[in-house]
Amino acid sequence: MHPIFDHTKSREQFDRAARVIPSGVYGHLGPAEGCFIPVSAYPQFSEKAQGTYFWDIDGNRYIDYMCAYGPNILGYNDPDVDEAARRQREKGDCITAPSTAMIDFAELLVDTVACADWAFFAKNGNDVTSIAVRTARAYTHRKKLIFFKGYYHGISPWCQKLDNAGVLPEEVRNNLYLDWNDEQQLEQAFAENKGQIAAVISQPYMHGNFADNTFPKEGFWQKVRKLCDDNGTVLIIDDVRAGFRMDMKGSDHYFGFKADLICFCKALANGYNVSALCGQDFLKNAVSGLSVTGSYWLSAVPFAAGIACIEKMKKLNCPQLLIDKGQKLSAGLLEQAKKYGYDLHITGMPSLFYLRLADDPSLMLHQAWIAECQKRGVFFTNHHNHFINAALSDSDIAETVEIAGEAFAALREMGE
C-alpha cells in the first residue's frame, strides 16, 4: 500500500503566491482551470524533476503523466538535450544576430516533417497558430475561419470564446464553428461561404477537454483536404499537443493527408522554449510578408535543444515507443477498473490518452478516483488528455497500475 501524501507546504506557498500573483498559480494548475485537477489533492509547487518524475515541495514524488502539459517527451533533464543546450549557452543564446543553429533546426524540420518546405520559429503554440491564421488571411485575402467544436488553439482573441473576458465580438465574428467528423456540415459551410473561407484550423483528432477523445471517421480528413483544395482554403493542422507523439512526420501524415501549415510547440525541444510553424512552399512568401517578431524568438539555446531533441526522437522512433508504453499502461488500468467493477474509458492515442470513469455522469466519481491516484504519487488529471514520455519504464507503469488499483479500492471503501 502506498502512503497518502501531505501537501502542507504547497498550501502555504499557494497562499503566499495568491498575494502577489493574480490567481496565485495560473494556467492548468490555476483555479480558472482547476476543473482539470482535484484541487484538494494536487501539489501546487514542484521542487525538482528527473526523467519521468517530479517532486513537490513537500517531498512527494510523482510518476508524471502530464509531462509539463506536453513539453517533456524524452524525460525531464534529458542528458543529450541538456548537453547540446549547455554547449550552445557557452557560446551565447539571445544575441543581436541569430546563430546558424536556426538554419540547422529549420533544415532538420524540413527533412523530418512531411508537409514542411520551410520552418519559422517563435515561442508559444499560440504564436504559431496565430501566425498560421494570419498567413492564411494574407494569402487568400479572406476573413473566415472554420473551427471544430471542442478546439483549443491558444489564447489570442481570434481563437477565444466570445464570452471570455476581454474578448470583443468583432475579434471572433469571422469564426464558423462546426461539429467534428460531420462532413455534411462542412460541405454546407463551404457552400454558404463561397470564396470567403481563409482557413480550416484543427487538431489532428478531437482531443478536447471534458469529453472522450475522438479519431477522424474513415475518409474525413480526405474530405476536408478536398474541400480546402476545391475552395482555395488553407488547411492548418494544430499539432502543438499531439506533435511527435503520433508520427515524426506530423500528425497529418499519420492520417494520410498533407496539411498546408502545421504548428508545433510542446514536444519540440524537451522543455526548452521554442515553437515552430512549418508549411508548404506556396505559403512561404505570405509568411515573409507578415510583421511578426519577438525579443527571444531567435535565441540559439532552444534551437540547439530542439535539434538534439528531434534527432533523439528519430533515433528512438519516439511516437511508436510512447504508443507502446501507453498501450501497456492502458491495459493495466482497464484491468484494475474491471477488477474493482468500474467502467473506465480510455480514448485518444495511447501516447496522449484521455481517461473517463463512466459510472457517474456528474464527473465527481472520476475526480474522486483521480484524487486518490494523485495522493499516492500518480500525477493524472481530470478532464484533459495525458502525455507519455520516453523515460517512463515498465516498473513505473507497474507501480502506476498498482496505485490505480489502490485508488479504486479507496473509492469502494468510501462507498462510491
Place this chain on the structure above:
Amino acid sequence: MHPIFDHTKSREQFDRAARVIPSGVYGHLGPAEGCFIPVSAYPQFSEKAQGTYFWDIDGNRYIDYMCAYGPNILGYNDPDVDEAARRQREKGDCITAPSTAMIDFAELLVDTVACADWAFFAKNGNDVTSIAVRTARAYTHRKKLIFFKGYYHGISPWCQKLDNAGVLPEEVRNNLYLDWNDEQQLEQAFAENKGQIAAVISQPYMHGNFADNTFPKEGFWQKVRKLCDDNGTVLIIDDVRAGFRMDMKGSDHYFGFKADLICFCKALANGYNVSALCGQDFLKNAVSGLSVTGSYWLSAVPFAAGIACIEKMKKLNCPQLLIDKGQKLSAGLLEQAKKYGYDLHITGMPSLFYLRLADDPSLMLHQAWIAECQKRGVFFTNHHNHFINAALSDSDIAETVEIAGEAFAALREMGE
C-alpha cells in the same frame, strides 16, 4: 585605423537560410525591417557573445549597441545570472507544477516596481501588452484604445497597422491614434468618446523608429493620468524597451506618475526568456479572470535568472550606470561629428540613445555613416534606438568614438 570587415560567411549562410526559413532571417535583421540596418554592411549570423561584444561567423568582433535589441543589460553571459539559471536548471525548468521561484520573482518585482501590487509572467513583450489591453477591456467593459502615433506595442492584430498583411479592419477598428505630447487632442478624444475608452497605452517617452526620440512635455503625463482617472480609463505603460534603463521603479516613476499596468520584457532577465505584467491591486481580479496561459510560461529557469538580474541591477544602480555610460558615449560621438563637420542629433535617454545625421533628409547619409561604423566593429543600427549594457567599458567607449571618427572620415573621402 581599424580594418574593414568581410562578411562572406554571413552571406553564404543567409542564402542557405533563405531556402528553409521565410525571409531567411526575420525580425530586426530581416529584409522586412532591413531599413534598420545597412544590409550590405551588417553581419547576419553570430558565432558567440561575451560581455558587451558579439562575434559574427566571419570572426569579426562588434562592440554591440543593440544588446539583442534590449535583453542584454548586464553583459552577455553574465556570470551571476548564468549561475542562478544553472542552479535552477539542475533542479528543473519546465515542470508540470511551477517552482516557488515564480513567487520569489513576483515578490521581488512588487518590492522593486513602484506601481506593482502583483506580477503576472509570460514570454514575449507582446504577450503582456496584449494581456494588459484585455485586462483593461475586461475591467471597464469598454472597447476603445488610445495609441500615440509612432508606437510599437507588439505583433498582435490589436496593435498592428490596418494595412499590415493578414490584419482585419475589425481587429483595429477600436483604435484611436493621437499625436504624442498633444494635450488638446487627448482632451478631445476623451470628450468625443465619453465612457468608451478602455485604455491609454504608451511607451514612457516617444522612442519610435525613423524619428528623433521625444520626451514628454512638462505636465503631459500628469494630464494623461488625470484624464484616465476622470474617465475610468486604464493607463498602460509599455516599458518593454525602456524598462530598467531609466528607473528601477519603472519608467512611469521616472516621469513622476503612476501607471495602472506596466509591461516588462527585454531587460528583465538578461536574455532568459520571460516577460512580466505588473499592476495595481484594483486590476488583479480582472487579470485572474482572463483565459491566458502558455506551454513555457511557468518555466523556472527564467524566473531564477530574472531574480539574479533584478538583484544585480539594483546593486549596480543600473539605470544611472547606463545613463552615465551613454552620456560619455554621446559626448564623444558629438565631438567626432563636429570635428568632421557633420550635424549629429542624439535623442532619447542616453541609455537608449537614438542617432540621426541630419545633414541629408533622405537618410542615406546617415545609413552610409552607420555602415562605415559597422564595417569597423561598432554595431549601430539605422533608424531604431540603441541600448547600453553594464559591461560596456570606458575603453570600449573610446574605441567606439575612434571608429565613429574613422567612419566620418570615410564619408568625407567618399565625397558625402
